[in-house]
Amino acid sequence: MTANQLVPLPNAINLRSLAGYPTADGRTIKPNKLFRSGDLSHLTHAEAEQLRDQYQVKTVIDLRSDDEVKRRPDQLADGMSYYQLPVFPFADHASFGQRLKRRFAKPEDPIAHIYKKMLTDSHALAAYRDMFDLLLSRTEDDGAILIHCTAGKDRTGVAAMMVEGALGVTEESMQADYLASNRALETKGLLQQKRLRSETHDLGSHPATNETFRIVQQLVNNSFGSWAEYFNQMIKFSSNSLITLSVNFVQ
Structure with missing residues (x-):
């Protein structure tokens, strides 16, 4: 996370720009196009106007x-x-056979399970598909999109990884962006606050970790082979959709 990516609004939570992250083909995400954050409930009126006018x-x-x-x-x-x-609540439930298999298998880390479900559950995917529909519909005159949840770390973290994967952002930069939530939240002492601990599925106080990032990348690579194929199968994206998204957000 650089000074240019962190947006300095005092009452914002984990508010960051995705501008400048590099793609594998040497381009970068455009400025003032994509932002991510925690909830915006504490913004003052002046800060909300600054977010609209300056950013x-x-x-x-x-x-x-x-x-x-x-x-x-x-x-x-x-x-x-x-x-x-x-994104929550999840809609898909394990079959009897799956539950039986899990009973005799090594217990899965609950955070890992939630992240995998965010990438595969039908309800979560419907939310992310709608998000991408909004991204695809952008024009130069439509301004920037801000994506957020409560902490701006987990549901938004997966959303950002999806967007960055679709745009061809390098894995190193995707990982850096995901982990940057820790510093942004710790700066304000938010990771231990009850406000974030009460987040749905108790994800709020769990830090972003290299292991969690690896779980997402492994699921995409092992189950689909690439982000492009993940989008083809799960988001129902054509190659033309990926090209349109790139035109909208990459320079």
Whole structure:
């Protein structure tokens, strides 16, 4: 995380730009196009306007559940479009055979399980597909998109990895961006706060780790072979969709 990527709004949580992250073919993500954060419930009116005017954020995608949104609604400026696309709760449940197999297998780390489900569960995938539909529909005049959850670390972390994977961002940069949540949250002492510990599925106080990042990459590589094939099978993206996304967000 660089000074250019961290957005210095005092009441924002883990608010960062994806601008400047390099792709494998030598290009970079455009400035003032993609942002990620935790919830925006504590922004002042002036900060929300600064986010709109200085950083050109015109669209906010909220990955939180109905209950989270009700407890801490985003504070947005006039003219911002808002879309709630909840990743939780998961919809797919294990069959009897799968449950029986798990009973005799080594227990899976619960955080690893949640991350895998975010990449494969039908309800989570519907939310992420809608997110990509919004990304694909952007024009030069539409401003930037901000994607967030509660901490901006897990649901948003997976969303950012998906977007970066679709844009061809290098694995090293994807990993750096994922892990940068720790520093952004620790700077404000947020990882241990009850506010984040109450996040759905208790992900909030769990730090971003190299192991969790590796789990995502392994699932994509081992089950699909590449991010491009993951998008083909799970997001129902054509190669033309990936090209359009690149045109919208990479220079």
